[in-house]
Amino acid sequence: MEGVQVRWAALLLLVTACQPPDATKAKPPKFQLEGSATQLYDLGYDEARILLAEEDFAVLFVRTRPLVSILSDGGIADNTMVGMTEDYPLKVTYSKWGNDIPVRTRVDLAEVTNDEAKTSRVLASRDVLNDPRKNYPAIRIGSLYLSTLPVPGGTVNGDFNITFTNGSETASGRTVFGTFKAKVAQ
Numbered sequence: 678m679e680g681v682q683v684r685w686a687a688l689l690l691l692v693t694a695c696q697p698p699d700a701t702k703a704k705p706p707k708f709q710l711e712g713s714a715t716q717l718y719d720l721g722y723d724e725a726r727i728l729l730a731e732e733d734f735a736v737l738f739v740r741t742r743p744l745v746s747i748l749s750d751g752g753i754a755d756n757t758m759v760g761m762t763e764d765y766p767l768k769v770t771y772s773k774w775g776n777d778i779p780v781r782t783r784v785d786l787a788e789v790t791n792d793e794a795k796t797s798r799v800l801a802s803r804d805v806l807n808d809p810r811k812n813y814p815a816i817r818i819g820s821l822y823l824s825t826l827p828v829p830g831g832t833v834n835g836d837f838n839i840t841f842t843n844g845s846e847t848a849s850g851r852t853v854f855g856t857f858k859a860k861v862a863q
Contacts (some may be wrong), residue, residue, distance in 0.1 A: 818838075
């Protein structure tokens with residue numbers, strides 16, 4: 678009897694191992710941001726990018742996932758992958774305020790303008806499929822370090838840490854931090 682159970686277990690293992698991978702399931706993220714905000718959000722990512730613009734630059738954490746054909750009844754068309762799409766669990770946008778991009782120095786991510794408006798220099802945001810939460814609370818304490826000047830097509834090492842302001846918004850009072858090696862978008 679015991680031999681029969683062992684053979685059935687081996688057969689079940691073989692059948693399970695031969696199943697094609699599920700194209701609708703994302704692979705585990707390559708990297709993970711840290712901090713107490715991870716209790717509220719999945720902050721895993723597959724690559725970091727730096728986006729350059731005239732007035733600002735952004736460090737963007739990118740999570741890739743399969744894009745599948747969804748039928749009108751909510752089912753999946755023949756379980757084949759159509760392509761890949763991206764989620765952005767964290768984007769840190771830094772306004773240059775007419776200055777050069779700061780490198781090889783730790784910059785204050787909680788800086789605000791001196792005028793009455795007290796405009797924040799940095800905005801932390803996110804864009805994840807089916808998640809209405811697009812902005813994080815204002816940054817209470819934080820810093821960013823870039824090892825070199827971002828040049829299109831290049832790579833920049835860096836690190837950051839953020840503590841969000843206290844309040845009633847999701848992630849209020851929470852932290853997020855990490856190191857990264859970011860590709861500079863062209």
